[in-house]
Amino acid sequence: MNKDNFTMLCDFYELTMANGYFKNGFYKRTTYFDVFFRNVPDNGGFAIAAGLDQIIEYIKELHFSAEDIEFLRSKKIFDEEFLEYLKDFRFTGDIYAVPEGTPVFPHEPVLTVKAPAIEAQLIETYILLAINHQSLIATKANRIVRAANGRTVLEFGSRRAQGADGAVIGARAAYIGGCAGTACTLTDFKYGVPAGGTMAHSWVQMFDTEYDAFRTYCEIYPDNAVLLVDTYNTLKSGVPNAIKAFKEVLVPKGITNFGIRLDSGDISYLSKKARKMLDEAGLQCCKIVASNSLDEYLIRDLMMQEAKIDTFGVGERLITAKSAPVFGGVYKLAAVxxxxxxxxxxxxxxxxxxxxTNPHYKKLYRFYDNESGKALADELCVYDETIDSTKPHTIFDPDAIWKTKTLTNYTARELHVTVFKNGELVYKQPSLYEIRIYCAEQLETLWDEVKRFENPHTYYVDLSKKLWDIKNALLEKSKDGKDLK
Amino acid sequence: MNKDNFTMLCDFYELTMANGYFKNGFYKRTTYFDVFFRNVPDNGGFAIAAGLDQIIEYIKELHFSAEDIEFLRSKKIFDEEFLEYLKDFRFTGDIYAVPEGTPVFPHEPVLTVKAPAIEAQLIETYILLAINHQSLIATKANRIVRAANGRTVLEFGSRRAQGADGAVIGARAAYIGGCAGTACTLTDFKYGVPAGGTMAHSWVQMFDTEYDAFRTYCEIYPDNAVLLVDTYNTLKSGVPNAIKAFKEVLVPKGITNFGIRLDSGDISYLSKKARKMLDEAGLQCCKIVASNSLDEYLIRDLMMQEAKIDTFGVGERLITAKSAPVFGGVYKLAAVxxxxxxxxxxxxxxxxxxxxTNPHYKKLYRFYDNESGKALADELCVYDETIDSTKPHTIFDPDAIWKTKTLTNYTARELHVTVFKNGELVYKQPSLYEIRIYCAEQLETLWDEVKRFENPHTYYVDLSKKLWDIKNALLEKSKDGKDLK
Incomplete structure (x- = not known):
């Protein structure tokens, strides 16, 4: 596979600012930028961080080609020395981030860049794009998986994705969030997310009769025949023909792994009727897959109505995060x-x-209760602070400082890992499967109240006393309006 | 630039069906598939077709690499002869499509594939993905451009796009729909969409004072200084400091091309106040750019309130088509x-x-009134029908056949062009700029009633009598439930 170079996938102002920093000498200044978000999509209680893998690949490939520089020269606004400088441009800074799959909350740094001003600025657009997209889909997929309450959820949305990446790495993010597989062949090839699928309506239409289509499919793929039963009439022809094909081709061979797929109509009603027909035919083993504009809200309703569905295939509403298709991560200067x-x-x-914003170069801690294993709160500290879990620790609400809580019998975990150090990749990336497992484990540490769809409990993201004092001093300073540093 | 090969960007069922067609001999059958959509996003009156350029590149590159085939072999469900066949797999069929930038309506084929069954099936996913994504963004961008009513609209959304393609070719589609430019450098490099941008808040924060930041920018970029005035306090510090910098650095040089950008707060209020301050300072030439979560609805309101904005920078709500982020194009078998x-x-x-669905291999005509130049209706015909514009032509509503209208003094234009013929590209692709101009011209042929945001007039998409008869005969035939062909 050829690696894409996305160095030029940056907002043009990154380049005008970079040229400016180059000219006035700021380019040597070490800067600290935080990536964080202010709201969870769909008013959820948390998000799932993802996109670090894309950022690592991007940073490794970061450079300007001769054509890139020629293109920039043609704009006639960049200094020749700056263009010269871009020839050898590489990332030389540090990147700290929470591992992919970590549940994260508003206002905490998902990723921090420490780098000379030009480098830190140039990588802004792509870093945000990667985190925003991958976290959006991982978070959405997990909502859908939670709604399905243990039943299998498959990602089916490639054709409605927003571009090829939206499809291919969208399915990757969906797997982190808990989907069991995808319809996208390329995502399996590239990332090992199990791809599956059986037939479209066109398969059924190609044959003289629906029964011929079903029988032929069972003959060719006896080990995994999922027959699409809604091309003509689900209950009058689709299900009866499927039963006939299963009984004639698969049952005599002792095969029990087969199913039908419902892709239109009232899924709740049809699934119950179909289940009854299948059971009456002795095909209790036959699975029912449903796939028609599903999302967490529809699945929740279907579950409440006790629809007889074993597997949900979720398409456009997952791959575009339709109900809230923007993850609003921002990239803000925290220190110089x-x-x-x-x-x-x-x-x-x-x-x-x-x-x-929360100023300064920061650390992010999460406190876990030693008894329940549950996450209690997060705390943002100044980079040189350390929390000693053996001692009681008092946290307070930064918006209402009289609200305090003293933690005892807890474990404090620093959430950031060092990804790049002086431009070198020092982080051993877990496999996608490991990320998925880690995500599921971390979700177990969240109280159900935080995972609720409607009005979830607001998880505490507090500031250390030291950081709170620094923030307030800066706010005070800005008030007089004279010194706007 | 390395060309991506998206052959494996297909739903896995395309491959299981292909293997099935190979085994039972259907693979030699010539099939006809239509791409069409049923609803316009945001309940609009029309969509803008786009994505053909991506499809052309895809079809040209279509092939399975040795690694692709090895991967498929590892699935242990495909026949060895089929895998052999894939080695030399190329597209050998025909593709007909409306040119990019054409306004299109529900139920009409935006693109038609005529090809052997396996080929037609394999390309389904990518064709839909390309058309759905590009048409979605072109259509959304055009809504925003229409709301801006002649003021400039720029695409600013890369960081919130759904993946790299979402950003880069999303900005391409936005240009087709009427945006004047983009913030995305790579879209300029690849497609020539003018990229621009000046500064982020971090630029302002890097300096000791806001004024220093503004003055330095004006000195470095005297020809296009757009100063971001909301880092601290828009009216108390941002605008006064900008006025000071313009007057000290640019006005003495006789420069009049500069502006300010508002990126937070109440844009209507702030723009009026800022305009007054600028005018009182004698800077009538100073432009005002606004860019804070805008879309067609907010822009329409800002225009109604006579906000003093010259240029709208539109980000996440355009690049994800936030209010309706799915374009529901489907790919349906029409004939064999x-x-x-x-x-x-x-x-x-x-x-x-x-x-x-509308069956059969079809042609698509659009009727234009010779007097007004406006589009009157579209008609779907059977492939072998021809409309003679010199004779009166009677159209009827397919859902209410007693409603008829006889056209005289009209021109009938066939909307489809031949893109591939026997696997060869025979279409001369227009430049992106030409597509943008063509789109604007075609939009002029639509009545304002069709372009309205709320309850637009439903444009007529009729069937020829011959096609209507064929469709009804097939529906009748299906009714008896015996022969479900």
Whole structure:
């Protein structure tokens, strides 16, 4: 496979700023940028971080080709020395991030970049794109998987995805979020996500009769025949023909692994009727797959109505995260080093208090209760703070500081891993399967209240006292309006 | 640039069906498949067809590599002869399609494939993906451009796109739909869509004061300084500092091409206040750019409130088509050739009448009124019908056949062009710029009633009498439930 180079997949302003930093000497300054988000899509209680794998590949390939530089020169706004500098441009900084599959919450850094200003700025667009897309789909897929409550969920959405990547790596993210497989062959080839599928309506239409189509399929694929029963009339012809084909071709061979797929009509009603017909024919082993514009809301309703469905095939509403198709990750300056190497925290003020950033180079801790194993709260600290789990630790709500809680008998885990150090990849990437398992394990540490679809409990993301003081000092300083550093 | 090969970007069932067709001899059968959609996103009156360029590149590259075949072999369900056959697999059929940028309506074939069954089946997923994604974004972008009513709209959404393709070719589709440019550098490099951009909040934060940041930018980029004025306080510091920088650096040089960008807060209020401040400072030439979660609905409101905005930068709501992020194109079998080469029409029945397909190998005509130049109706005909514009032509509503209309003084244009003939590309692709111009011209032929956002007029897509008769005969035939061909 040829590796894509997405160096030029950047907002043009990254380049105008880079050229500016180059000219005024800022390009040597070490800067700290955080990636975080403010709201969970679909008003959920948490998101699942994903996209780090794409970022690693991107950073490894990061460089400007001669054609890229020629193109930039043609714009006639960049300095010749800057274009020269781009020839040898590589990433030389550090990247810290939560591992893929980690449940994350608003306002905490999913990823932190420490790098010279130009490098940190240039990689903004792609880093956001990768995290926003992969986290969006992993989070959405997990909602759907939770709604299915143990039944299998398969990703079926390639044809409605927003571009080829949307399909191929969208299915990757869906697997992290808990889907058991995909219809996308290329995702299996590239990432090992099990691909499956049997027939479309056109298969049925190609034959003289529906029964011929079913029988032929069972003969060719006796080990996994899932027959699509809604081409003409689900209950009057589809299910009876399927039963006939199963009984004539598969049952005599002792095969029990087969199914039917419902792709239109009222899935609840049809699945119950079909189940009854199959059972009456002695085909209790026959599975029922449903696949018609499903999402977590429809699946929840189908489960409530006790629809007889074993497997949900979920397409467009998963692969585009239709009900909330944007993950709003942002990339904000948190600190700058001065010439002596002192880290100067930076803040972005806003009239909208929710948009005020958490300044400084930070660490992210998660506290787990030793008894229940459940996650209690997260805390953002200044980079040089350390939490000693052997001692009680008092946390407080940053928006209501009189609300405090003292933790005892807990474990504090630092969530960030070091991914790149001085431009070198130092992180051993887990396999996709390992990421999926890790994600499922981490979700077990969340209380059900956080996982609820409607009005989930707001998980605590607190600031350490030291960080809170620094933030408030910066806010105070900005108030006088004179010094707007 | 390395060309991607998306042959394996197919639903797995395309391969199981292909193997089945290979085994039972159907693979030699010539089949006809139509791509069409049933609903316009956002309840709009029309869509803009796009994605043909991606399909052409895909078909040209279509082949299975040795690794692809090895991977398929590992699945242990495909016949060895079929895998052998895939080694030399190429597309040998015909593709007909409406040119990119054509306004299209529900139920009409945007693209028709005529090819041996396996080939036609294998290309389904990617063809749908390309048309669905590109048409989705072109259609959405055009809605936003129409709302802006002549003011400039720029595409700013890369960081929130659903994958790299979503960003890069999403911006391409947005350009077809009428956006004047993009923030995405790679889209400019690859497709020539003008990329632009100036600064992020981080630029402002990097300097000791906001004024320093603005002044430095004006000095480096005197010809196109657009200053982001909302890092601290838009009206108290951002706009005054921008005015100061413009007056000190640019005005003395006689430069008049500069602007400010509003990216948060109440854009209507802030733009009016900022306009007043700029005008009072004698900077009537200063443009105002706005860019905060905009879409056609917000822009329409801002226009109604007479917000003082010259340019709209539209991000996540365009690049993901947030309000309706799925374009529901489908790929349905329309006909099959028998061994004598007779074309046998095929229909897909559904209890939902809107889901019943239009059978047969078809042509698509659009009628234009010679006087007004406006499009009057479209008509689907059987492939061997021809419409003679010199004679009156009577059209009728296929759902209410007593409603007829006789056209005189009209021009009938066949909308499909031949793209591939016997596997050879015979279509001369227009440039992206030409597609954009063609799209704008074609939109001029639509009545305003069709372009309305709320309850648009339903444009007529009729069937010829011959096609209507064939469809009804197939429906009658299916009613008895005996022969379900």
């Amino acid at each position: 080093e001065d010439e002596q190497g002192n880290i100067i925290p930076k803040i972005k003020i806003s009239e909208n208090t929710a948009k005020i | 050739e028998d061994e004598q080469g007779n074309i046998i029409p095929k229909i897909k029945i559904s209890e939902n009448t809107a889901k019943i």
